[in-house]
Amino acid sequence: MLRAHAGFRALLLGALLWRLAAAGNLELPTAVNVTWSSINFKTILQWQPKPSGYFYTVEIHGQTSDTQKKCILTTETECDVTDALRNVKETYTAHILSVQSAGMDNFEEPPFASSEKFTPYNQTILGKPEIQNYTQKDSKLNIVFQDPLTPYMFLNGSFQSIRDIFKHDLEYKLYYWKDQSSGKKEATTKSNTFEISVDNTNNYCFYIEATIPSRRENRTGQESMVFCTSVGRTILDEYGAEVFIIIAVIAIAVITLAIVLSVILCKRKKAKAAREKEPLNGI
Template identity: 50%
Template sequence: MAPAAAPAPCRRALPLCALLSLLLRFSSGNTRVMTAVNITWSSINFKTLLQWEPEPTNYVYTVEIDGNLSNRDKTCIHTTKTECDVTNMLENVRDTYTARIYSESPSEEDDYNIPPYGLSSPFKPYDQTEIGMPAIKYFEQKDKTLKIMIADPLTPYRSENGSFQTIRDIFKDDLKYTVYYWKDQSTGKKFVTERSNQFELSVDNGKSYCFYVQATVTTGSGSRNSPKSTEKCTSINREGLDGLDLDTILIIVAIATGVVLLIIILAVVVYKCTKARAAAKKKENIPPNL
């Protein structure tokens, strides 16, 4: 015997109850997650960050890195941020990596085995990391020779002795430096490119020179240049100060100021003494009856 049909008012109430239940589930924030989009790699001297959108509401992200030559591994687990430092996951800089960014609900009632995720574009650190600005470690102009030493930028990775590797340790002969130089107050530039970080340039004796440096790395993906270094000059008026730190310069200024004040004080004392002696001598020359 078939069960009796529900009364009409109850049948009308069932869809309303289901809709109310659905709205309550969404309002709790436990069933709605957004998939990560606009995933980008940002890397300078092998310091690498992953960034994405949107900011999570009532859910979290977990980042998984997968290399062609390495196993998958997770980092930034259950983070509410939209940025993750993945530098330590990419130590094989010649490998190519992809990132999965999982959107995970804190609810235990999720009905999926694998959380939804956004997939990044491939990234190969050796071919794609940007080169940071090089720094001038030392320079000296003597007679007809301008010597320049460049400090190779450091990377986050350490060598076997525990020191940080430089970009030269990794890129080796793929790294070159170009020095652009010119006579001070002149517009005509010359340049020299070397695989070394030390330069000896032939210049005119007695002429001051200015210069800056730029690094270039050439790999399978092409060439990429670093930003230009700060400009340095060897002019006589600036040459000495360029090699001094701020504390030394302040000491020199303080000593110079003290010397100037001492000269002024001595001049005032001498002037007053001279004036006093002149007044005394004038008084001696006045007749007693006056």
């Protein structure tokens, strides 16, 4: 009888604790402003506010994949979820759970905020291509560049590039123009090289960006650094007409000063020679 009574009290106490835990979880604030930030498939989930007296746990839900937990019991407001999005063509939703301790979310699902849907293949931003080499010879401008790398690896440990993932969907655009001119031309390639016909009497500047024409959003990526060729560049091309004029004015001033000084010295010598030829007074 005593054992049954003790068991009933334990059951009653457990139910009471369960209700208190559930009530405590419902009072916890939920995250707001949940956003995805992804470049070359490295994906960071961000939200607000900074927690006080509770923690966050991130759950990644795919349409066909199992739910994955990331950044468990964190006090941060961002989480690197790259590893949970390896199936880049899947569409994911993130839940930012608000929890008080390691055990409380076992009683009942804690309050959470949901992100917008995210498909890495369609939405990650394409990073900057790296220009490896460029030459301008005669009437040809040749450019060699490298695909941006992703955080994902092959079995041999080397990193996959965006080309390894996008394959034939990936293109690159080249924008080029005559140095000190504003008129741009463009060209497209599916390889890692450009060969462009140019005017061999002019230098050219250019940059490259990756593009996925099949996308509805984020079609074009980040721009590479701007480079300029220097074939046949003169001082006037390099520094501009204004600096050339300043140099000419300075040169004329120096020559004029030299002439004036020469004239003054010459007059002084003549005056000294005339004084030496005059007879001495009293002789």
